[in-house]
Amino acid sequence: MSGNADLRKKAVGEKAVEYVKDGMVLGLGSGSTVYWMLKKLGERVNEGLTIKGVPSSLRTEGWANEFGVPLVTLSEARRLDLAIDGADEVDPDFNLTKGGGGSLLREKLVNNAANRLIIVVDESKLVQRLGAFPLPVEIVPFGWENTAAKIAKLQCLPKLRKKDNEIFVTNNGNYIVDCEFSEITDPVGLHQSLKMILGVVETGLFIDMADLVLVGEEDGVRVLEKEGKSE
């Protein structure tokens, strides 16, 4: 990541904390942009802000502990006031691709439990159409080759994710296939088709979930609001 991209992620992550109000129960997303949000949130907590957060990954849980952000489980909290999360791609309808960091299932469960979802990205994540970023799909390890072969029939190239030459295992004990589609023309239809395949646990397509997108740009942070949704 270039230094500039890092600065934009920091600015946008910190900006998101301005939407946090005392007493809120928050969904804490995952990724390097969320890292900056957590750091700032920890500062606010140390200054007296009372909030609780539900982490969407073990990495986020570790950062939250490091910065002094109090945590509860999703089972304890059940409903959240606000979730703040990153994304790998955002289209003009606020459809998202997520899962670059491998936490898509917990992120979706956490974001889905929130009354409001704010997405924090740098401007490189804004696209006209999803698909340049390979779509992460979480699948069960048992017989994963058969699941991947069925996914491939949807006109894509699924690649089993590896890290340090080892198969990447999610926080839920599953595998991820990163699926190269030339472009995704129908995100809703694709999500539904993938979910019909036995062995698919969840897809990285987040449809109709985001309420607000904060974009880190050279001159500052731009706030994008979805048409028909008010603050």
Ligand SMILES: O=C(CO)[C@H](O)[C@H](O)COP(=O)(O)O
């Ligand atoms: O979906 C995610 C992890 O599963 C992240 O939110 C996404 O990859 C964005 O990460 P970053 O802020 O590091 O660019």
